[in-house]
Amino acid sequence: MSKIIFLDVDGTLIDYQAKLPLSAEEAVNKARAHGHRVYICTGCSKAEIAMRDFRSMELDGMIGANGGYVEDHGKVVMHQALSKAEVKHIVDWCNARQIGFYLEANSGLYINDYYVKQGPEAMYKYVIGKGKTIDHPEAFKQDAVNDYTLLHGEDLYREDVNKVSFVLRSYQDHLDSIKEFPNLVANTWGGRDEQALFGDLGPKGITKEHAIHVLLDYLHEDASETIAFGDAKIDLSMFACCQYNVAMGNGGLEIKAAADYITDDVNHDGLYKAFEYLHLFD
Known part of the structure; x- marks a missing residue:
């Protein structure tokens, strides 16, 4: 069969x-x-x-x-996809807390200014945590956002976002996201043994x-x-x-x-x- x-x-x-x-x-x-x-x-x-x-x-x-x-x-x-209102809520919440995020859409990946600073280090920890060796860490980090599009202000309030991933400064950010967005699904993902390096938010169900x-x-x-x-x-x-x-x-x-x-x-x-x-x- x-x-x-x-x-x-x-x-x-x-x-x-x-x-x-x-x-x-x-x-x-x-x-x-x-x-x-x-x-x-x-x-x-x-x-x-x-x-x-x-x-x-x-x-x-x-x-x-x-x-x-x-x-x-x-x-x-x-x-x-997430509604535009849901995306706006997530964007505003992350920006108020100075958390880097990227919006995941079929058309592209869209980041805020905080992700430019926080994302490369988090992605480096993700790859290292999975057992890979990076010969040139700084070059890896510089390349980490090359395929992302930096947006500002209301340009981040998009209608085509499937889910949003954001850098966890600590696990408390994930716990706070659960309380802040009870109508969305909150997950974590990351390094070795699924260490929580990122949170993500998507539609329920x-x-x-x-x-x-x-x-x-x-x-x-x-x-x-x-x-x-x-x-x-x-x-x-x-x-x-x-x-x-x-x-x-x-x-x-x-x-x-x-x-x-x-x-x-x-x-x-x-x-x-x-x-x-x-x-x-x-």
Whole structure:
């Protein structure tokens, strides 16, 4: 039977420096050549995915923004963005607290002045915390915001924002965001063992699990032939609805505990080894 495969991106399909292992590219292309369908299922918005170098790898579609956006073969199946009023509230709250943030939209990534100062250091900690070595830290930090667009004032009050990520100066910022935005979903993400380096805010009711159900309904399929791959706690909602679940060797303790199978690290051909183990090339 052909399978429907859902892949988290950072730490699963690509490494924490946004590099796609050749073996992962080969795994996806071989699986699709054998009749399986492959979708990425990520917290990233479409603009972030467009920045990734997937070389000649082909996909059947994507779930983005932690479930806020669903696409199949170029057709938008579902898109749930934040309202302009919600974005304004988040922008004003972050600016008042001098917190750097970036607005995640399908059209691009938009930052405030505080993110120019705080974002590069937080991203450096994120990559280092995931076990990568940065040979030239200052050059890495200088490049960290090259693909972002700096906006000021009311230009940040946008209507096309899927979710907002912001730098956590301490975990208290995340706790305060929960109180300030009770009608939104508040998450954290970050470094080793999911250390909280960033918070994010998105529409309530939007999860990877919900988006998978939306896509399966659109495809007129059920979950009986689905396989999910992930490395972090945010991927647990994928695991909740898929038939079989694979955790990456570089994943956190919670995702490994919920997995049916644990493969190798992303940079040690983990994806290819798992596809082979599951007979996706037969």
